[in-house]
Amino acid sequence: MPDTMPDKEAKRRMDALLKEIAERVGPANVLVGDDVTARRVDWLTGSPCRAAAIVRPATTAELAAVMRACHAARQPVVTHGGLTGLVHGAEAAPDELVISLERMNAIEALDPVGGTLTAQAGVPLQRVQEAAEEIGLQFPVDLGARGSCTIGGNIATNAGGIRVIRYGMMRQQVLGLEAVLADGRVVGSMNHMLKNNAGFDLKQMFIGSEGTLGIVTRAVLRLQPATPDVQTALVACPDFTALTGLLGHMGRELGGSLAAFEAMWQSHYRLLTETSGRHLPPLAPSAPFYVIVESLGCAPDSHAELFARALEGALDQGLVVDAVLAQSDTQRQGLWAIREDIEGLIQALAPLFTFDVSLPIPAMEDYVAEVEAAIHHTWPEGRVVAFGHLGDGNLHLSVGVGSADPEVRRAVETAVYAPLSPLGGSISAEHGIGLEKRDFLSLSRNAEEIALMRTLKQALDPLDLLNRHKVLPPGAA
Amino acid sequence: MPDTMPDKEAKRRMDALLKEIAERVGPANVLVGDDVTARRVDWLTGSPCRAAAIVRPATTAELAAVMRACHAARQPVVTHGGLTGLVHGAEAAPDELVISLERMNAIEALDPVGGTLTAQAGVPLQRVQEAAEEIGLQFPVDLGARGSCTIGGNIATNAGGIRVIRYGMMRQQVLGLEAVLADGRVVGSMNHMLKNNAGFDLKQMFIGSEGTLGIVTRAVLRLQPATPDVQTALVACPDFTALTGLLGHMGRELGGSLAAFEAMWQSHYRLLTETSGRHLPPLAPSAPFYVIVESLGCAPDSHAELFARALEGALDQGLVVDAVLAQSDTQRQGLWAIREDIEGLIQALAPLFTFDVSLPIPAMEDYVAEVEAAIHHTWPEGRVVAFGHLGDGNLHLSVGVGSADPEVRRAVETAVYAPLSPLGGSISAEHGIGLEKRDFLSLSRNAEEIALMRTLKQALDPLDLLNRHKVLPPGAA
Numbered sequence: 001m002p003d004t005m006p007d008k009e010a011k012r013r014m015d016a017l018l019k020e021i022a023e024r025v026g027p028a029n030v031l032v033g034d035d036v037t038a039r040r041v042d043w044l045t046g047s048p049c050r051a052a053a054i055v056r057p058a059t060t061a062e063l064a065a066v067m068r069a070c071h072a073a074r075q076p077v078v079t080h081g082g083l084t085g086l087v088h089g090a091e092a093a094p095d096e097l098v099i100s101l102e103r104m105n106a107i108e109a110l111d112p113v114g115g116t117l118t119a120q121a122g123v124p125l126q127r128v129q130e131a132a133e134e135i136g137l138q139f140p141v142d143l144g145a146r147g148s149c150t151i152g153g154n155i156a157t158n159a160g161g162i163r164v165i166r167y168g169m170m171r172q173q174v175l176g177l178e179a180v181l182a183d184g185r186v187v188g189s190m191n192h193m194l195k196n197n198a199g200f201d202l203k204q205m206f207i208g209s210e211g212t213l214g215i216v217t218r219a220v221l222r223l224q225p226a227t228p229d230v231q232t233a234l235v236a237c238p239d240f241t242a243l244t245g246l247l248g249h250m251g252r253e254l255g256g257s258l259a260a261f262e263a264m265w266q267s268h269y270r271l272l273t274e275t276s277g278r279h280l281p282p283l284a285p286s287a288p289f290y291v292i293v294e295s296l297g298c299a300p301d302s303h304a305e306l307f308a309r310a311l312e313g314a315l316d317q318g319l320v321v322d323a324v325l326a327q328s329d330t331q332r333q334g335l336w337a338i339r340e341d342i343e344g345l346i347q348a349l350a351p352l353f354t355f356d357v358s359l360p361i362p363a364m365e366d367y368v369a370e371v372e373a374a375i376h377h378t379w380p381e382g383r384v385v386a387f388g389h390l391g392d393g394n395l396h397l398s399v400g401v402g403s404a405d406p407e408v409r410r411a412v413e414t415a416v417y418a419p420l421s422p423l424g425g426s427i428s429a430e431h432g433i434g435l436e437k438r439d440f441l442s443l444s445r446n447a448e449e450i451a452l453m454r455t456l457k458q459a460l461d462p463l464d465l466l467n468r469h470k471v472l473p474p475g476a477a
Numbered sequence: 478m479p480d481t482m483p484d485k486e487a488k489r490r491m492d493a494l495l496k497e498i499a500e501r502v503g504p505a506n507v508l509v510g511d512d513v514t515a516r517r518v519d520w521l522t523g524s525p526c527r528a529a530a531i532v533r534p535a536t537t538a539e540l541a542a543v544m545r546a547c548h549a550a551r552q553p554v555v556t557h558g559g560l561t562g563l564v565h566g567a568e569a570a571p572d573e574l575v576i577s578l579e580r581m582n583a584i585e586a587l588d589p590v591g592g593t594l595t596a597q598a599g600v601p602l603q604r605v606q607e608a609a610e611e612i613g614l615q616f617p618v619d620l621g622a623r624g625s626c627t628i629g630g631n632i633a634t635n636a637g638g639i640r641v642i643r644y645g646m647m648r649q650q651v652l653g654l655e656a657v658l659a660d661g662r663v664v665g666s667m668n669h670m671l672k673n674n675a676g677f678d679l680k681q682m683f684i685g686s687e688g689t690l691g692i693v694t695r696a697v698l699r700l701q702p703a704t705p706d707v708q709t710a711l712v713a714c715p716d717f718t719a720l721t722g723l724l725g726h727m728g729r730e731l732g733g734s735l736a737a738f739e740a741m742w743q744s745h746y747r748l749l750t751e752t753s754g755r756h757l758p759p760l761a762p763s764a765p766f767y768v769i770v771e772s773l774g775c776a777p778d779s780h781a782e783l784f785a786r787a788l789e790g791a792l793d794q795g796l797v798v799d800a801v802l803a804q805s806d807t808q809r810q811g812l813w814a815i816r817e818d819i820e821g822l823i824q825a826l827a828p829l830f831t832f833d834v835s836l837p838i839p840a841m842e843d844y845v846a847e848v849e850a851a852i853h854h855t856w857p858e859g860r861v862v863a864f865g866h867l868g869d870g871n872l873h874l875s876v877g878v879g880s881a882d883p884e885v886r887r888a889v890e891t892a893v894y895a896p897l898s899p900l901g902g903s904i905s906a907e908h909g910i911g912l913e914k915r916d917f918l919s920l921s922r923n924a925e926e927i928a929l930m931r932t933l934k935q936a937l938d939p940l941d942l943l944n945r946h947k948v949l950p951p952g953a954a
Contacts, residue, residue, distance in 0.1 A: 113721045114838040114870065115728070136729065160672050166733075169672065172649055187925045193835040193870030195637050195646065195906035197685055198914075198921035199948055200930045204681035208674055225728035225735075244590045251592070251702035252613065255775025256643075256734065258702075298732025299786075302779035309776075358670040361591040393591065393670030429672035437675075444675035448664045452937075453677045459936035460929075471676055 010095065017073045018053055024065040029056040029103070036098075041083060041090045043145075051078065051092035058103045060178060060186055060217045067215070067465075068184030070097065076468045079211040081153025082124060084145035086356070087434030089157070089210050089470055096468070099215060101152050107131050108218070115223040116175060116192050121152025121216050125159075128221065137223040140167035144340065152216045158208030160430030165391035166259040166296065167224065169430070170207065176220030177203035181213075182461040190220050205456070210432050211467040213460045227257070227296035231307035232332040235314070236287035236322040240365040243289045246319040247361070247391055250293055253310035257303070260294035261391030262339050265368060268387040268398075269338065271348055278344045279337060282324045291390070292339055339387065349383055349400030353409060355416050358393040359425030367419055368395070374415040375399060394429040417443050433471045441473050450475075487572065494550045495530055498574075501542040506533040506580070513575075518560060518567045520622075528555065528569035535580045537655060537663055537694045544692070545661030547574065553945045556688040558630025559601060561622035563833070564911030566634070566687050566947055573945070576692060578629050584608050585695070592700040593652060593669050598629025598693050602636075605698065614700040617644035621817065629693045635685030637907030642868035643736040643773065644701065646907070647684065653697030654680035658690075659938040667697050682933065687909050688944040690937045704734070704773035708784035709809040712791070713764035713799040717842040720766045723796040724838070724868055727770055730787035734780070737771035738868030739816050742845060745864040745875075746815065748825055755821045756814060759801045768867070769816055816864065826860055826877030830886060832893050835870040836902030844896055845872070851892040852876060871906040894920050910948045918950050927952075 022030045031054040039049040055077075057063040070077055078092040080100040092098050104120035107127065111117075112135040119128055125139075126146040132139040141154060143161035153159075155177070159170040167173070175196075178188035188203060189196075206214045237243040243263060250258050269290045273281035283290065293311075297303025307325075314320040326332035346352060359367055368386045375382040379401040388395035399412050417427050421443045428437055428444070441450060453472055457464070499507045508531040516526040532554075534540040547554055555569040557577040569575050582599035589612040596605055602616075603623040609616040618631060620638035630636075632654070636647040644650070652673075655665035665680060666673075683691045714720040720740060727735050746767045750758035760767065770788075774780025784802075791797040803809035823829060836844055845863045852859040856878040865872035876889050894904050898920045905914055905921070918927060930949055934941070 111837065111839065112725065115725075116837075136725075158674050158678070160674075164671055168645070168649060171678075172645060181929075185925050185929075187929050189922060189926060190901065191903070192837045192901060193903060193906065194641055195835045195866070195869045195871045196903040196921075197635050197637075197905045197907055197909050198903045199910055199918055199927070200686050200690075200933060201635070201648075201681065201684070202926060202929055202933075204678065204684075205933075207678070207681075209677050213677075225731070225733055227732050229732075248589065248592075248613075253775065254702070255704050255706075255773070255780070256702055257732065296732070298730065299779075299783050302776075302783055303732070306776050306779055358672045360588065360593075360669045362588065389672070392672045394672045424667065424669060426668070426670060426673040426675045428674045429670065430674055432674050433676055441676055444673075445666060448662050449666065449679060450676070452658075452664050452679055455936050456677060456679075456682075456933075459932050 013073065014052055017069060017075055020069050021055055021066050024069070025055060025057050025062050029058070031056070041092065042088060043084050044086060049092060049098060050094050051096050051098040052094060054098040054100050056100050056103050060180065063099065063180050063215065063217060064184045064186050066099065067180050067182065070465060071183045071463065074463055076465045078467055079156070079215050081121065081150040081156065082145065082148040084149040085153070085157065085434060086431045087436040089432060089434035089467070091435060101150065104217060110135055111192065112137065114192055117221045117223055118190065118218065119151045119221060120218050121150060123151045125149050125151060125154055132223045133226070136226055138226045139173070139221060140224050141170055141173055151219060151221070155207050155216045155219055156209070156211045157432045160389070160392065160394065162260050162262065162389065164389060165261055166256070171204070173222050174203060174207060174219055175222050177206060177216060178218040179206045179214035179216050182463060182465045187214070190218065192220050194222070210434065210471050212457060212471050213466065215466070225298070227298055229297045229300040229303045230294065230332065231297070231304060232292065232294045232326040232335060233311055234282050234324050234335045235291050235293060235311070235320040236283050237289040237291060237319065238321045239288060242319045243291065243390070244361060246291065246314055249314055249317070249319055250310055253313060254295050254306060257295045257297050258293070259296040260292060261389070262292040263388060263390035264290040264339060265386040267385045271385055272338050272341050272344045276344055276348050278341060282335060283322045287321060292335055345385060345398050349385065349398055351402070351404035352398050352400040353412050355397040355399070356429050356431040357395055357397065357416065357420055357425060357427060358429035359395070359420055359423050361390065361393055363423045364390070364395060367423060367425070370419045371397065371416055375401065375412070378411065392429070413440065420444065435470060438471055438473045490550065491529055494546060494552055497546050498532055498543050501546070502532060502534050502539050506535070508533070518569065519565060520561050521563060526569060526575060527571050528573050528575040529571060531575040531577050533577050533580050537657065540576065540657050540692065540694060541661045541663050543576065544657050544659065547942060548660045548940065551940055553942045555944055556633070556692050558598065558627040558633065559622065559625040561626040562630070562634065562911060563908045564913040566909060566911035566944070568912060578627065578694070581694060587612055588669065589614065591669055594698045594700055595667065595695065596628045596698060597695050598627060600628045602626050602628060602631055609700045610703070613703055615703045616650070616698060617701050618647050618650055628696060628698070632684055632693045632696055633686070633688045634909045637866070637869065637871065639737050639739065639866065641866060642738055643733070648681070650699050651680060651684060651696055652699050654683060654693060655695040656683045656691035656693050659940060659942045664691070667695065669697050671699070687911065687948050689934060689948050690943065692943065702775070704775055706774045706777045706780045707771065707809065708774070708781060709769065709771045709803040709812060710788055711759050711801050711812045712768050712770060712788070712797040713760050714766040714768060714796065715798045716765060719796045720768065720867070721838060723768065723791055726791055726794070726796055727787055730790060731772050731783065734772045734774050735770070736773040737769060738866070739769040740865060740867035741767045741816060742863040744862045748862055749815050749818050749821045753821055753825050755818060759812060760799045764798060769812055822862060822875050826862065826875055828879070828881035829875050829877040830889050832874040832876070833906050833908040834872055834874065834893065834897055834902060834904060835906035836872070836897055836900050838867065838870055840900045841867070841872060844900060844902070847896045848874065848893055852878065852889070855888065869906070890917065897921065912947055915948055915950045
C-alpha cells in the first residue's frame with residue numbers, strides 16, 4: 001500500500017507508474033508539482049489539489065489504458081470534472097492520482113429527430129444547453145454552476161437544480177452511458193431510445209454514485225421541446241397550509257407546465273431584502289412564506305393567460321395574500337436574484353454552514369422549527385435561514401452561530417441532520433455525500449442498505465481504487 | 478441440487494421446506510397440486526403453472542422468512558405478479574416454488590400534498606390510477622393490461638406503455654422501494670422525495686431486472702397533476718421524413734403536453750381497416766404512414782386551440798396530408814381501437830410472431846424495409862405489419878409466415894433482431910427479456926455489459942435462487 005510503504009520505494013513506484021501513463025496520454029498530460037497545486041479542488045474553501053499528479057486522457061481508450069496501469073499498480077485515483085461540487089468529493093490525498101476529463105470535451109452528435117445529444121464527460125453543462133437551443137430544443141437540467149460544471153460530473157452526482165419538478169434530475173435525462181471500471185474495462189451502451197429493457201440497466205449504477213463505481217466517459221442525453229414562454233411570479237403565502245395548497249393548485253391549473261416552485265421562509269426573504277438592503281422587496285416582508293412560481297410554455301398568449309388565471313384563483317382562494325408577476329426578463333431576473341443571492345447569505349451570516357436536505361413536504365414546517373429550536377437552545381444568537389426547491393422536497397438551510405470550528409460544525413450538523421431520520425428525510429437532496437456527509441449516511445439509509453452499497457462497491461471495485469473514502473462511511477468491507 | 482437428486486430425497490426435502498414455509502404464511506397460503514396447475518403462467522399460451530407449490534406471503538416480514546427458509550434449503554423461486562408478461566418471465570420448473578404477491582395488495586398511503594402513493598407490490602395498476610384520480614391527481618403509466626398487471630410487476634419489468642414520451646417509464650415514477658433479497662434480507666428506502674442523493678440509488682437495480690436481483694414488495698410512487706383535457710387526432714403522413722418532422726413539430730407546438738405519438742405503417746392501418754373490414758377507415762388507407770397524436774392539457778379551451786393550431790400548421794407545412802380530430806370520447810376510442818386491435822392482427826396473420834423492439838427514430842424506415850425484405854426472401858407470402866410508439870423509438874412488429882414451428886420462429890427472430898445490432902437498437906423496448914429473448918441479449922448488449930450483469934447477479938444472488946434462467950443467457954458465471 002502506498003501510504004505504508006517506505007517513502008523511497010513509494011516514490012520509485014509512483015515514478016514508474018507515471019512514466020507508463022505518460023506513454024499512454026503524452027507527457028504534457030501528466031501534470032505534477034506546481035501544475036497540480038495551482039488547481040483548486042474545492043469551490044468553497046479554495047484548497048489546492050494535493051494529488052501526486054493530474055492525468056488528462058483524451059479518449060476513452062486512453063483512460064482505459066490509464067486505469068489498467070493503475071489497477072496493476074494498486075493505485076487509487078480521484079476523478080475531476082468541473083470542480084463545482086460542495087461535499088469535498090474532488091479531494092485527493094498526496095498518494096492519489098487525479099483523473100481529469102477536461103480534454104474529453106467534444107459534443108459528438110446531435111439528433112434533432114430523435115431529440116438526443118451525445119457528449120463526452122468533460123463538456124460543460126452550458127455548452128450542452130446551447131447546442132440544444134441551436135437545434136430548437138432544450139436540455140432542461142439547469143443550475144448555477146452551469147458554466148463550469150461538466151456533464152460527467154452532473155451524471156456522477158445526479159445533479160438536480162431548479163427544473164426538477166417538471167423534468168426530473170440528471171438521471172432522467174441520460175439515455176445512454178459509457179464508463180470505465182477500476183480495472184480499465186469499458187462498459188456501457190450508447191443507447192438513444194426512451195425505451196430499452198434489454199437486461200439490467202447498468203447505467204443507473206454509475207449515475208449518482210459519485211465516481212466510486214466507475215468513471216463516466218460519454219453519454220447520450222435526452223433533449224426536450226423548447227419552451228420559449230416563461231411566466232414568473234413572486235407570491236406571499238399566509239401560512240404553511242396555504243403554501244402547500246398553492247403547490248397543488250398551481251400543478252393542477254398549469255397542467256404540468258409548472259417548472260419551479262421555490263420557497264423562501266420569511267427568515268430568508270427578510271434578510272436579503274429589508275435587513276441587508278441588498279434587494280428592494282417586491283412584496284412587503286411580513287408574510288411567513290414567499291414563493292417564486294415559474295411556468296414554461298410554448299404559446300405565449302395562451303400560456304400567459306393560463307398562468308395569470310391560476311394566480312388569480314390562488315388569490316381568490318386565499319392561498320396567496322400578495323403577488324407580483326414579472327413583466328419582463330429583467331423583472332424576472334430581479335425576483336430570482338433574491339432567491340439566488342448566496343453571497344448575501346454569506347455576508348450576513350458568516351461564518352455559516354450550508355445544508356442541502358430533503359424531506360416529505362408536509363413535514364417541512366415542523367422540521368425547520370425543530371432545527372431552529374435546537375440551534376437557539378445552544379446558540380441563542382444563532383441564525384437559521386431556510387429556502388429551497390419546495391416542490392422537490394428539497395430545502396437549503398443556512399446556519400450561522402458565530403463560529404466555524406470543527407466541533408461547532410459537528411454540533412450544527414447533528415442539529416440539522418438528526419431530525420431527518422424519523423421523517424424519512426435525506427441528508428443530501430442534490431449535492432451528494434462525498435467526504436462531508438459520509439459519517440451521517442446512516443441517518444438516511446439503514447444498515448442493510450449500506451451493507452448492500454458495500455456489496456456493490458466490492459463487486460465493481462474490489463481494490464477500492466475509485467474515489468476511495470467517498471460516499472461510504474468507514475467500516476467493515 | 479434439486480434437479481439431480483434422487484426423486485425421493487428431493488421430495489422429502491421439498492415437503493420439509495413447505496412445512497416450514499406453511500408455519501410462516503399459514504397452510505392455506507401454500508398451494509399445491511390442482512391449485513397450482515389451475516393457474517396460467519402465460520397470457521399468450523395459457524400454459525398451466527408447473528411449480529412445486531405457490532406461496533402467498535401477506536407481509537414483507539413473511540416473505541423475508543420464506544426467503545430465509547428457501548435460502549437455507551438452496552430452493553429456487555419464481556415471483557408472480559399479474560401474469561401479464563409477454564416473454565415467459567413467470568414460467569417455473571417443477572422443482573421451483575412460485576412466490577405470489579397477490580395478498581400484498583394494499584394501498585398503504587396517499588399524500589395529496591407531496592403527490593405520492595405508497596402501494597404494496599400486488600396492487601393492480603388500475604387501482605393505483607383510480608386512487609390517484611380520487612385525490613385529483615394521476616398516475617401516468619398506462620397499458621392495456623392495467624386491470625391485471627401489478628405495481629410490483631410494473632416495477633420489476635420497468636413497464637412502458639402509451640404515455641412514455643411525456644411521463645417516462647415506470648422507473649421514473651418510483652420514488653421509494655423495498656425489496657427482499659435472495660437470502661431474506663429486506664433492503665430499501667421508502668423515500669418520498671423527488672431529490673435524494675444519499676448514497677447509491679439502490680432501487681434502480683431492482684427496477685427492470687425482472688425479479689432476478691430481488692423481490693419488490695412495496696413502493697412509493699410519484700403522482701402527477703391531472704390533465705383532464707384530452708385532444709386526439711389521426712393524421713396521414715406523405716413520407717417518413719414528414720412523419721419524423723411531425724414529431725418535432727408537435728413537440729415544439731405543444732410545449733411538452735404531447736403525450737402519445739403512435740405510428741402505424743400502411744401495412745397495419747390498411748389491414749385493420751380496409752382489408753379485414755374490422756374498422757371503418759377514418760382516413761383513406763393510401764398514405765404510407767398514419768399517426769395517432771394525443772395531447773393532455775388542463776385548461777380545455779386554450780389546450781384545444783393550441784392543439785388545433787398545431788395540426789393546422791402541420792397541414793400547412795405538408796407534414797400531414799389528411800387529418801381527423803376526435804370530437805368526442807367515443808370518436809377518440811374509435812381511433813385508438815384501430816391502433817390497439819391486437820385480436821384483429823392475430824386473426825389476419827395467425828400463426829404470427831410479435832416483437833417489441835426499439836431503435837433510433839431516424840433509422841426506423843430502413844429497418845422495417847430490411848426486415849420485410851428478409852422475410853419475403855425466405856417466405857414470399859409472409860406478412861410484416863409495423864406499428865408502435867414511434868416517439869419512444871419503440872416499434873411493435875407482427876410477422877406471419879404461415880407456421881409457428883420453433884425453427885421457423887428462430888429464423889423470423891433472427892430476421893427481426895439481427896439488423897438492430899448495427900443500429901444500436903434493442904431487442905426489447907418494454908417487454909423485457911424473460912426466457913424468450915435471453916439468447917439474443919448479445920445483439921443489444923456487448924460482452925462487457927453481460928459480464929457486468931453477471932457480476933451483479935453473483936453479488937446479489939450468489940446461489941442463483943431468484944428467477945433462475947431468466948434475462949441472462951446461459952454461460953460462464
